[in-house]
Structure formats: C-alpha cells, structure tokens
Amino acid sequence: MQSSPLHIVIVGGGSAGWMCAAACAQQLHPQRYRLTLIESDDIGTVGVGEATLPALRDFNDMLGLDEAQFMRETQGTFKLGIEFRGWDRPGQSYLHPFGAFGQLWGGVEFQHHWMRARTQGLNPPPFEEFSCAVRACDRNAFEFPDSEARSTVYSYAYHFDAGLYADFLRRWSMARGAKRIEGQVMDVEQHGDCGHITGLTLKSGQRIEGDFFVDCSGFRSILLGEKLQVPWEDWTRWLPCDRAWAVPCDRSRDFTPFTRSIAQKGGWIWRIPLQHRTGNGHVFSSHFVSEDEARATLLAQLDGHAQGEPRLLKFRAGRRAQAWKGNCVAMGLASGFLEPLESTSIFLIQKAIQDMMRMLPTPERPRADDRLAREFNRLSDELYERIRDFLILHYTANRREGEPLWDHVRHYELPPSLRHKLALFDARGHVPYFKDGFFSRDSWLAVLFGQGLMPRHHDCLADFMPLAQLDGRLRELHASVATHVASMPTHEQVIARYCHPLPRQAVS
Numbered sequence: 001m002q003s004s005p006l007h008i009v010i011v012g013g014g015s016a017g018w019m020c021a022a023a024c025a026q027q028l029h030p031q032r033y034r035l036t037l038i039e040s041d042d043i044g045t046v047g048v049g050e051a052t053l054p055a056l057r058d059f060n061d062m063l064g065l066d067e068a069q070f071m072r073e074t075q076g077t078f079k080l081g082i083e084f085r086g087w088d089r090p091g092q093s094y095l096h097p098f099g100a101f102g103q104l105w106g107g108v109e110f111q112h113h114w115m116r117a118r119t120q121g122l123n124p125p126p127f128e129e130f131s132c133a134v135r136a137c138d139r140n141a142f143e144f145p146d147s148e149a150r151s152t153v154y155s156y157a158y159h160f161d162a163g164l165y166a167d168f169l170r171r172w173s174m175a176r177g178a179k180r181i182e183g184q185v186m187d188v189e190q191h192g193d194c195g196h197i198t199g200l201t202l203k204s205g206q207r208i209e210g211d212f213f214v215d216c217s218g219f220r221s222i223l224l225g226e227k228l229q230v231p232w233e234d235w236t237r238w239l240p241c242d243r244a245w246a247v248p249c250d251r252s253r254d255f256t257p258f259t260r261s262i263a264q265k266g267g268w269i270w271r272i273p274l275q276h277r278t279g280n281g282h283v284f285s286s287h288f289v290s291e292d293e294a295r296a297t298l299l300a301q302l303d304g305h306a307q308g309e310p311r312l313l314k315f316r317a318g319r320r321a322q323a324w325k326g327n328c329v330a331m332g333l334a335s336g337f338l339e340p341l342e343s344t345s346i347f348l349i350q351k352a353i354q355d356m357m358r359m360l361p362t363p364e365r366p367r368a369d370d371r372l373a374r375e376f377n378r379l380s381d382e383l384y385e386r387i388r389d390f391l392i393l394h395y396t397a398n399r400r401e402g403e404p405l406w407d408h409v410r411h412y413e414l415p416p417s418l419r420h421k422l423a424l425f426d427a428r429g430h431v432p433y434f435k436d437g438f439f440s441r442d443s444w445l446a447v448l449f450g451q452g453l454m455p456r457h458h459d460c461l462a463d464f465m466p467l468a469q470l471d472g473r474l475r476e477l478h479a480s481v482a483t484h485v486a487s488m489p490t491h492e493q494v495i496a497r498y499c500h501p502l503p504r505q506a507v508s
C-alpha cells in the first residue's frame, strides 16, 4: 500500500536548521518524506560559529560536497587543533591537536611509555612534540593526512564563515526539494489527547501541518521549550561564562592552521583565521567582569582593523532535559549550549541529525516511537555530559591564583563523572576511552598534561620494555615526526593552491 509522504517541518534557518534540511534532503527518499523549513528574516540567526571538529568532514562527505568548493564558498581554512594560551597560568600555552600522541607499543598507550621514560631519568622530549599536528601548528604548516603513515596520525577540521555555510546549505537543500517558507511562527497546535504537535500558524495567518517537527529556533526553543515545556537544565555552576562579544577584523599575516584561545581575567578570547578576515570574540562571565570592560579587552587585543562594532551575545550553559519529546526533536541552540571553547555546537547538531534520521518515523508508521525517542535522548545526554566534563577540565585545573573567576572554578565541586576521570588519571595515567563520540583519549591527554597535571604512576604494563630500547624508540619517533613536518608546505600555500587554483588554461 502506498502511503503519503511523511511531512517533516523544521523551524529555524540557522546552521542547525539548514544542516538538518540538507541531510534530510540528501538521505531521505523524496517520495517518502516531504521537507519544509520555516525561518524568520525578522528574527535572524546567531551567525557565529566559525570553528569546527573533524567530524564535519564526514557530514560534508555524506552530502557529497566538494571540499575545495565548500572552502571557497565559506572562506574556509584548515584547523589542526586549538592553542590554549594562559589557561594553566599566564605565560604558558599548549595545543590540543586533532591527532595522536606517539604510538601504542606492546598494546600499552604511549603516555605510559613517556611517563616511565621521564621517571627513569631518560629525559624524553616534551610530550606534545610526539604529535605531528602540534608540530605542524608550531610552523603554521598544513598537509592533508596520509592514512598510511603510522608515526604521524592526525586529522583536521575547518574554520569557516557560519553565515556563508548556512547560505550554501540553503541553496543546496532547496535545489534538492526542500521547501522554504519565510515567516514567523506565532502559534503551535497540539493534539488534544497525546500532546503531539499537529500544526503551526505563522504571523501571516498561514497554517502548516506536519507529522514530525524539528525545533531549530535557537535559544528561544519555541516548540520544545516554550510549547512542550521541556525544562532547561542549568550548568552555569560549572560553566559560568554567560556573554560573548564578537567582532571580525582584517586578516593578519599570522595565518594559523589552528584556533587560538587566550585566557583573560573574566573568561577567554577566541581568534579564528578565515580567508577573508579573522574572527574574534571574548567569552566572559558577567559575574566577574563588566560588559564594557570585556568589550575593551577584546578590542585592545585585535591583531587587525575591526570590521564594524562588536556584537553582544547572551547565553546560559545547559541543555533541555529531553531533546526529543513526542513528535518533536530539538537541535542546535534550541536543545542546549556549551560555550564554544572546544567548538562542539556544530558537532552536536550533526550528531543529533544523524541519530534523528536513524530513528525517524516512517510513512507507514507515522507515529514517533517512544522507545526510539528514549534512545535518542540517552545518546544526546551522554554526549552533552562528556563534553561538559571536558570543558570543565580546562577551567578547573588552573593555577591562575588570585583572579576571582579562576579561583572560583578551581575550587567548585566537580560533577562525579569528572571526579572519577581525574582520579583515574592521577592514580595511573589512564584517560577515558569512548568507542563513540567525543572526546578522544588523545584530546584528554592534551588538556590534562597541558593544564599541568601529572599522574603519580604510569601503567606497570609499560615496564616490559628495556630502558635502552625505550630510549631509542622515543628518539626515533621524535625524529620521524620532525622530518615529516619539515617537509610540509605552509597553511597559506595550501589554501592558495587548493581553494584558488589557477584557471585551467593558465596551468602550465
């Protein structure tokens, strides 16, 4: 029996809305699913969100996007990691790379071999010098990873203009059948018995009925939050930053293949290089610094001429208690927000889209299945909590004595899940390992060591290797990483060659 297509209605046309529309337009059969996106020009989008994680490459691959075209359209650059300046204490810095530190030897993780070498007086090179991505960042170099090279495993993500990305996906989705309606949702109708959403009424009076609704309406969360009354879980007790000033400036000559995050008295400043400009912002806690002071701090640290007036954004760290309720799922800012310290928001959107598509109702069974909704919520909760713990680690393990924000975060009570992770690391140098999702073992190591933490003991399984052999292998690996990086072109050269190739007839 032929059923009519299931109608998915997406409210919101920011990055979340258009990423969702693009994925559905690509993956769902057009005779089985119909897609409508409603966005309001009067309300607009947040429009920041310039740094991403490597997983975005999988999303773009799923859509079948050409990478060079995507980079051109979004003024993108490559990102090998994030540099944290002054997070442990002023004057100190470290890099969180997208890639491995060292290698697994004899089935034992690299940090144990390195710690053993340290305690046994072999005086090994610094831990981060065993990462190809870190050393490439030191030289502002970039090269596409070679999946065959065992000693130099790394990955990369992008910096891009989030507004241009949403425009690009809008054109892309509409060309593949997504319908766009410009208008403001004023009223949401629910089924009298089950409470499922049945339709939306726009300011113009137009009524849109649907089977399944995706709330991408930003911080207001007009479907899940306002209408379905799913409460907000507040996490500001751990992540106290609640404001950001954002302003782009002219591009500087320091064209880094990494995001820079610079700790400040009341928060931190981001610096993100794009092809046409540099994105800057100051994320801060209004309890510890005033809006005026934070604005002045940001402007004083720009390394190019400001392109316009800084824009103030207000937010709260936290998430909705359920991201999926009835026949409505929220994603993007409508489902939660963790400050952009590790560029996780766009990844959370991507993950929500992928999980949602696996659990969508079908035209034959159009009623959303509560069991699948529960699984979606479980996966979402787990991911949010892991990311939350990872972000808290950056704050709490600091030695910025005498600064009120930093003293506060050093002494507050941690979530039990993070306390457990820190205890394991302290006792044995063990770090979390998740088969799915973020953050990887190497990411935890980068931040734990970077913030100055050092375990009491290494894993005794590392003791199998004779010390002379360990010394030799460490030096050999260190040299091979250096040799590999020395041959890399600069980030700027790669962008010029890859994104702006000479016209065909001019190529000799």
Ligand SMILES: Cc1cc2nc3c(=O)[nH]c(=O)nc-3n(C[C@H](O)[C@H](O)[C@H](O)COP(=O)(O)OP(=O)(O)OC[C@H]3O[C@@H](n4cnc5c(N)ncnc54)[C@H](O)[C@@H]3O)c2cc1C
Pocket: 011, 012, 013, 014, 015, 016, 017, 038, 039, 040, 041, 043, 044, 045, 046, 047, 048, 049, 050, 051, 052, 162, 183, 184, 185, 186, 216, 217, 218, 219, 220, 222, 244, 246, 281, 313, 315, 331, 332, 333, 334, 340, 343, 344, 345, 346, 347
């Ligand atoms: C300071 C800051 C920095 C950030 N940096 C990063 C970063 O580096 N990396 C990263 O991954 N993420 C970052 N993010 C997060 C990122 O900006 C968002 O996750 C992303 O833009 C998605 O936003 P959204 O689409 O959920 O919401 P929005 O961009 O707010 O879009 C909401 C949409 O809903 C529509 N809408 C709202 N109400 C109605 C209504 N009643 N009727 C019709 N339409 C309506 C609006 O018109 C708009 O189209 C940052 C966020 C902030 C605040």
